[in-house]
Amino acid sequence: MALSRRYSPEHPPGESCNFGLDYSYVIPPGVGITSGTLHIFLNTYPYSSADTDWTASPVTVSGRTVYCRLTGGVEGKDYRLTWTVIDTDGNSWPRTTLCLCAQTS
Numbered sequence: 001m002a003l004s005r006r007y008s009p010e011h012p013p014g015e016s017c018n019f020g021l022d023y024s025y026v027i028p029p030g031v032g033i034t035s036g037t038l039h040i041f042l043n044t045y046p047y048s049s050a051d052t053d054w055t056a057s058p059v060t061v062s063g064r065t066v067y068c069r070l071t072g073g074v075e076g077k078d079y080r081l082t083w084t085v086i087d088t089d090g091n092s093w094p095r096t097t098l099c100l101c102a103q104t105s
Contacts, residue, residue, distance in 0.1 A: 005095075007081075010102040016071040019099070021083045024064045026093055035059075036066035036085040043078040043098055050079055061085075073101035 011017060023033060036059040041047040057069040066085055073079065079101065084094040 006098040009104045010100045011073050013073050013075040013101050018069050020065050020067040022065045027087050032088045033061045033085045038068045039082045041080040043080040077101050
């Protein structure tokens with residue numbers, strides 16, 4: 001993922017890909033992740049849910065990274081993916097990423 005927190009390359013519409021977010025830079029050393037969620041919105045204001053544009057697998061945790069397999073997306077739409085994890089101390093860590101749905105070269 002680029003420093004802009006935008007997934008690169010773009011996601012081809014209708015394809016299935018694994019998306020993930022590494023929380024190592026956020027959660028203190030020695031603290032793990034117990035669970036995670038993902039909510040998808042259109043990257044417009046006001047934000048509106050885009051969950052119907054996607055089929056998502058359950059969020060899985062591997063070490064300090066959360067993953068979700070996403071299928072779908074509508075070409076030309078920019079999506080806001082909001083990940084939230086709960087750490088082993090009970091703290092909640094929401095983070096936002098962006099994903100453009102477009103044909104890749």
